[in-house]
Amino acid sequence: MLTYNTKTQAYPAPILPSLPNGLLREKGDAREIILKYGLPQHRSPCAEAWKYTSIKSLAKYSVTLPQKISTTDAKIVEQQLLESTPYINNFPDALRLLFIDGHLHTKKDITPYAGTPHVDEKQPMAALNIASRCEAWKITLDEKNPFLHIISVESSEKTPKKKQNHSMNLSQKRLRIEVAENSHATILQTSLNASEYCWANDFFEINVAQGASCEHVVLHSSAPNSHNFTRGVVNIAENGHYKHVSALRGKGLTRQEVSVNLNAENAACALHGAYRPEGTGHIDNSTEIVHAKPNCSSDALFKGVIEDQACGIFHGKIYVAKEAQKTKGFQMSRALLLSNHARAYHKPELEIYADDVKCSHGATIGELNEEQIFYLRARGLTQKRAQDLLLEAFLNEALTCKHNECQKTLRAHIL
């Protein structure tokens, strides 16, 4: 249910791009949210959560929905993708789902999903996704099928024309992933957004069952003028473990929201990520971890290297419910600014209602250390090599995962 603040009617008029007819469903909370509040703006209910990421400029576009391309064209797109990113083929044992413009081009072990995930007014992009008629799929990972590779690309053909028209291709999808009891799953998610004027908006729901563990590795790069949103909602059952490791880079705008609910005792999660916005790129990592029950642990670690005029954001919240005693929650965010025009914002938040907890958070923003660079150069490394080595050392900590090939790819993607 929505809780409107009826006393203050102070919410500004919603701003929204012109959406194509038939995009939104006829009813539902999500529809109400997106129509009532529109895109995040000053004084809208999500203003705090979107404080550092302004997407009002999206309103000037008219949104178009890319049609599903033909099987033949899909083959060509896939071929191009393999040529530009050959590592895609390094995971032969994975179940590969190829999405082009939000449309699935693989039909295997996957069923349509009709559910309506919960969303609130702080999540306008998720609301748009859930309010939209778009492809929604459900898949279960278990011993037989432990490794999922989700590939998302945009077919970029018509880009120049769109720019003139001020139109923007919106591609959305919803995925619900069940990780079966006591199984150990890996999800590799690659979204390589190479085309400008694309608006990607995905919603993931991941349920980690009792005693199961799931490693979720995200590789993403964005093109200039592209807008990329994902929201992942993760529910973890007793003794369940979830690790999210992301490597995000690019010149576009990216906001990755990960929201984890530790719903039963001894559940644990780790949210790690490295990010490198370049040019006028903008990368926003927003995480929320809810400790609902006792004896759970969470660990968030984000490291950013920010170049040029780019901007990096970490907004991390830990919520500890009253009954969630013996909670361990750690949160750390570090950013290195490589230019005078680069910017970083951290916003760590702790909201704790239990009294026996160990929680901490820290945030630093710094620059490369000249003394370290000189030391390396005095040993013969060039300025560039010295810098790369220090950046690698800096980011490495946030780039570990158990799956060997994934770890290699993760590092290759961002270092």
Place this chain on the structure above:
Amino acid sequence: MEYLLKVEELHARIADDDDNPDSEHAKGILRGISLNIPKGEVHAIMGPNGSGKSTLAGVLAGREGFEVEGKVTFDGEDLLALEPEERAHKGLFLAFQYPIALPGVQGMRFLGEALDAQNRARGEKQEDKIKQVKRVRKQAQELGIDESMLKRAVNDGFSGGEKKRNEMLQLAVLKPKLAILDETDSGLDIDAMRSVANALQNMRDGERTFLIITHYQRLLQYIQPDRVHVLLEGRIIQSGDKSLCEKLEETGYTALLKKYEDDEGQVNAYL
């Protein structure tokens, strides 16, 4: 005589220190140093705290932040025109007085990067990685450095003495033509001092050249330098053979400076 290093009238002052004309260093930290080191020799520099020893070492290695005047020729080349890494490629090595910690950079990786960078710059072929690791391990062992140190991040959490030994390991591995050791003997225990001295003695093959900055006689007793220079207030005020360091021990630096000033017929406002 063939000099590997030829320093002529070297001056250095802190860059952008103009706005503070009264500062102690208005006249500069290095105030006209001339120093010639023939190939294969071991020279020592002694001098009180703050006299400019590390500044000299830093300026030679290419440290930024100084306005430098004068001329330095290293192995026939204009050293001051080179970038720090180019100086390393040409065979100059500085063992830092305060080695820098590199969190997240494993010791072995660091040495490998340095070796590869130098080989590449010299147009030599890359060393086989497995051989490289074996060789480095052996050299570490000879210096009494535990193998586990190579797995740790460079100088990160190292004790003072461990850092100095680690500088020695880099020196042994990189085999420079000229090694400048800035107080590498400070903070070493007796055994470490001996192994450092032995290592230096072994490297002293008539080809390799050393400039050793130190406060103590002990290392010099082991090594027996060819020449000793006394650096005071940015100038070399006396040079001599190894007996000079014993003399210093007796008289101290102040007397030496007085005598120098008197000889020069100057009144020194600093004394």
